[in-house]
Amino acid sequence: MIDLSQRDLEQLEKKGISKEKVFNQIETFKEGIPFVKLVRAAVVSDGILRFSEEEQVDLVQYFEDSRGTLDLLKFVPASGAASRMFKAMFNFLEVYDSSKETLAEYIDRTGDKAVKQLSEKMTSLPFYELIMDRIKDKGANKDEEVYLFVKEMLVADGLNYGFYPKGLLPFHKYGSTRVTPFQEHLKEAALYAKTDGNANLHFTISEQHDEMFKKEHVEVSPKVSKATDTVFRISYSNQKPSTDTIAVDMENKPFKNSDGSILFRPGGHGALIENLNDQDADVIFIKNIDNVVVDKNLETVANSKKMLAGVLLKAQSKAFEYAKALNNENISSAQIETIKRFLEKELNVRFSENHDQMSFEEQVSALKDKINRPIRVCGMVKNEGEPGGGPFWVSDTNANVSLQIIESAQIDMNNEQQAATLKNSTHFNPVDLICGVRNHKGEKYKLLDFVDPKQGFITGKTQEGKELKALELPGLWNGAMAFWNTIFVEVPLVTFNPVKTVNDLLKSTHQA
Known part of the structure; x- marks a missing residue:
């Protein structure tokens, strides 16, 4: 039997978890799940x-x-x-440096298919115009533009999408209107x-x-x-x-x-x-x-x-x-x-x-x-x-x-x-x-x-x-x-x- 200290017991009480539940979970770890x-x-x-x-x-x-x-x-x-949605893009921001290699060289070196696809088709994203308006005149060339686009999409002083709940990201675009999954679920429910x-x-x-x-x-x-x-x-x-x-x-x-x-x-x-x-x-x-x-x-x-x-x-x-x-x-x-x-x-x-x-x-x-x-x-x-x-x-x-x-x-x-x-x-x-x-x-x-x-x-x-x-x-x-x-x-x-x-x-x- 595991000994739980007074502090441990207070922690359990605060979370609303019983001792029995904890002991059962520890037994599950010991036995394994078949x-x-x-x-x-x-x-x-x-x-x-x-x-x-x-x-x-x-x-x-x-x-x-x-x-x-x-x-x-x-x-x-x-x-x-939404952080998992942008895993490949966060990785790209960390490792790509446009002053050291072109985007094509980066893709060739890393085999990064996700970034390749995004760079070729990003005009189809529902928030494409929104981001381009924010970064216009900043990118000297297409490679820099892709990097700045991804950065603006994710960083805290940009749109910060990587830290949004998935349900509140713009998923669809009708004309000039961007629509979130939350809104689409309401339409369905109706x-x-x-x-x-x-x-x-x-x-x-x-x-x-x-x-x-x-x-x-x-x-x-x-x-x-x-x-x-x-x-x-x-x-x-x-x-x-x-x-x-x-x-x-x-x-x-x-x-x-x-x-x-x-x-x-x-x-x-x-x-x-x-x-x-x-x-x-x-x-x-x-x-x-x-x-x-x-x-x-x-x-x-x-x-x-x-x-x-x-x-x-x-x-x-x-x-x-x-x-x-x-x-x-x-x-x-x-x-x-x-x-x-x-x-x-x-x-x-x-x-x-x-x-x-x-x-x-x-x-x-x-x-x-x-x-x-x-x-x-x-x-x-x-x-x-x-x-x-x-x-x-x-x-x-x-x-x-x-x-x-x-x-x-x-x-x-x-x-x-x-x-x-x-x-x-x-x-x-x-x-x-x-x-x-x-x-x-x-x-x-x-x-x-x-x-x-x-x-x-x-x-x-x-x-x-x-x-x-x-x-x-x-x-x-x-x-x-x-x-x-x-x-x-x-x-x-x-x-x-x-x-x-x-x-x-x-x-x-x-x-x-």
């Missing part, structure tokens, strides 16, 4: 649904017919800072997350960006409201300090900072299951802040979202009916069989091998356990080389098989069979989720009851020159939803349009 065991890739007709155009129209209509009575919410993880003229949105943001988001809210919300005839009800939350995880040294003892305090680190996007748990709605749409489209693709994206919501509502309506039936003492064996088939066929539930040998009461109990869970419908995009978690059938330590979204870091790549299963994957997860978080009585599930803590990540880091181990919580759409009922549906590629680097803004899908 790789997941892939059974097979989920593909169309085995874990992924594909609908015809006619079926999609019907599902959209099913959602439209129901939405008037529903509480809808769009939940947007938006705490990402199309599929609106009931009676009101659209509810919740953004999870970093505390340091609170004021910036509220300023953007005040500036753009009235414009989008007027253009879409929508009243936006926008709320915000920050990642809770209680979701930070302890770092340990190489002997699995709490890592101490130079001032003697314990080092805690943010738990990753899996911490947001707490923020999601604080929300309540009939249907919750989840989509990352950087995954936005220009106006010409808005309708396609909105229809895809409505189609997924239609899938959720249809499945949920049956699940609610059967959950009520399971509470009836006079339920028959035939009904039990119907409910089991529904769970297997439509909610992808897999039962233990000895299920049929169980007593009638045990079978009813197993069905109740499986049906009374939150439901997630996840869009899946055909794999075209983009990074992202994939859909797989997975077996846990008790040989329970379920559908999961798995990241490559969770897979043992030294195991040939597991690596081959990964290669068989045909789709990936664009973080496109529609969630049903209430039970048949209208009560909200406690989402923290459905997390698999064994699906986190342990990573090696350094602090003040010393090695340490850090713990990332199970990802929001990975282990944090491991015990939800899951439906995967193929969606069009246009619904996946993230901006991981500044050069992604040069893609045709981000050009208005």
